[in-house]
Amino acid sequence: MALPVDMKKKILQAIFPSLATAEVNFLIRNLPRVSDFMDDATLEDKINHACSSTGIPFCDILCPPVENCTNCGRRLTLHNQPVHITIFKIAGRVQGIKITSKCQPCGLIYKYAQHGNENVGYQFYQERRSLVEASNVAYFERQLCLYQVFLRKRETENLRASDGEIIEMKLENMSGNEKLPATTAEAQGTKDFLAENAALLTMPMDTSQIQGQIDVCNKDTGGKKTTLQKCSESPSQVFYLTLHYLYLRLKDLPEDQWEHFILSYDNMCNVDRLIAARSPVPLPEPFDKMWLKITKVIDRLHLRNHKNPECAKRYSAEPLKEIHPKLNTMVAEQTFTWASRYKKILCAMPQRRFLFYYH
Numbered sequence: 001m002a003l004p005v006d007m008k009k010k011i012l013q014a015i016f017p018s019l020a021t022a023e024v025n026f027l028i029r030n031l032p033r034v035s036d037f038m039d040d041a042t043l044e045d046k047i048n049h050a051c052s053s054t055g056i057p058f059c060d061i062l063c064p065p066v067e068n069c070t071n072c073g074r075r076l077t078l079h080n081q082p083v084h085i086t087i088f089k090i091a092g093r094v095q096g097i098k099i100t101s102k103c104q105p106c107g108l109i110y111k112y113a114q115h116g117n118e119n120v121g122y123q124f125y126q127e128r129r130s131l132v133e134a135s136n137v138a139y140f141e142r143q144l145c146l147y148q149v150f151l152r153k154r155e156t157e158n159l160r161a162s163d164g165e166i167i168e169m170k171l172e173n174m175s176g177n178e179k180l181p182a183t184t185a186e187a188q189g190t191k192d193f194l195a196e197n198a199a200l201l202t203m204p205m206d207t208s209q210i211q212g213q214i215d216v217c218n219k220d221t222g223g224k225k226t227t228l229q230k231c232s233e234s235p236s237q238v239f240y241l242t243l244h245y246l247y248l249r250l251k252d253l254p255e256d257q258w259e260h261f262i263l264s265y266d267n268m269c270n271v272d273r274l275i276a277a278r279s280p281v282p283l284p285e286p287f288d289k290m291w292l293k294i295t296k297v298i299d300r301l302h303l304r305n306h307k308n309p310e311c312a313k314r315y316s317a318e319p320l321k322e323i324h325p326k327l328n329t330m331v332a333e334q335t336f337t338w339a340s341r342y343k344k345i346l347c348a349m350p351q352r353r354f355l356f357y358y359h
Contacts, residue, residue, distance in 0.1 A: 060087055060096035062139065064110035065127050069103035076101035076110055087131060089141040096139070112139075131352070143358050147166065188237070193244040199282035204275040205236040217269045217308040235271040242271070243281065246290050255286045258293040262320065264329040266302035270310045293319070299329035 062085065079102035087096045109117050113129045116122035116246040131139040174332075185191045194200055242263070250258060271277060280288040297317040298306065306312070312325055317329045339358075346354055 038155070060094055061133065062087075062096055062098040064101050064112060064115065065125055066110060066115075067130070069106055069108060069110075071106045071108060072103065074103055074105060076103055083137065085137045085139060087139045087141070088144060090144050090147065092253075098137075134357075140356075145352060157260070160344065188241055190240055190244045190328065193247065194240065197283055200240065203281065204240075217273075217306050217311055235267065235274055238267070238271050239267065239274055240275060243291065246294065247283070247287055250287070250290055255293075258290060259295060261294045262297060262317075262324075262327070262329075263294050264297045264299050264317065264332070266297050266298060268298045268315050269306065270276055270316075271295060297329060299333070301330050301333060307351045 064076070066076070079100040083098045085096045085098045087094050097114060100112075102108065103110070107117055107119075108115055111122075112125055112131070113133055116120040128142075130142055131147050132142055134140055137342060185194055242265075244264075246261075250261065253261065265271065267301075277291055279292075282288065283290075283292065296315060297320065298311060298315040300317065303312060303316060317327065318326055342358075349357060
């Protein structure tokens, strides 16, 4: 887009602070003529060559996608001084300059990705920008954000990267409109695991009394009967989620060391009361007995809320302190407390930005 002359001057002075005013004016007059003698590919090669030979790094310029106010049609002017930013791309990190425009009569501010003001609020442009704003001085290439989310979802199949080699990503399924999880299993990430081990879905998830089982604990979480379709904090949901977690964690751990694997959960007693948890589960050996072999405890903070005295006898972590003096069974609660500081920020983010920011 054609920038006003005052914007061009500010940008050149920000990139080359040692340039005199006459030199800045000369560049503004003559640089537009360069593109008349070469195509875009040649121009890009020339710019890269000039940057490498002079030692001056290439600088991206971020500006609004419009030249005129969308409300009144008047020409936009420079709102403030250009800001130096860092842009993270798949090919590497580059420096940039960000400028912000303003419509003086309307008082609307035009940023790189949004326009508006504090009185009427901000809205995104209809045109999707190629960069995602992480902060006022940091931007990420949109493809890089998708790549990060893809890694998190473990859906990257054709990904290779080395010196001088292009990163290939399968992003054809990542459309702009995100699909919300259709089931609880999909939201929890156990959908594929349960699909590969469909027999798990046939296990009885009742918590009725069987011989040798402890009495019901009326801890404030968990109910009398739960199924896969119930809330995510139900014992049955936690059991499926934990089986998936254990299956991934114990793959590389010798079976004779499984008893030293410690699993801490605040409602362990009600999960362990499930009929499905009292016998081997329908998984390939030796993973069918992994729930029975690991050490299960309740952290000290939540154990005091359990009404049944058997919970303290069966699931107390205190005896383990002799073997593991630095054992911290409340690390999850401490992490949640830390993460809760960002709750309002995270809840306002779309799913992709949330996953990228948090993980």
